[in-house]
Amino acid sequence: QVQLVESGGGLVQPGESLRLSCAASGIIFPRYEMGWYRQAPGKQRELAASIRGTTTNYADSLKDRFTISRDNAKNTVYLQMNSLKPEDTAVYYCSAHHLGLPNVNYWGRGTQVTVSS
Secondary structure, X not given: OOEEEEEOOEEEOOOOOEEEEEEEEOOOHHHEEEEEXXXXXXXXXXXXXXXXOOEEEEOOOOOXXXXXXXXXXXXXXXXXXXXXXXXXXXXXXXXXXXXXXXXOXXXXXXXXXXXXX
């Protein structure tokens, strides 16, 4: 009954911002590294950002514009996306990776982000 449910996607114009949320249930949330991956049509899935405890990691091209954070009391991870560009258009997936069990991983179903004028 593990669930990761993304929300906050939508259609925006270049230069605008979006804040994605991922609500987790069925896991002991602080024991997991949380991540945001994205996949555009015809392209490979890539890691956008991750957070392990309080330590964050970003794709090099996104570090200046994206911010990942988590609220353990709410079992929720966020991705703040600023100055969005058309190349950010993708399905964004939330992920959970157990800190001590490398084969225990969970994925959300994704939320669509479209950046277009």
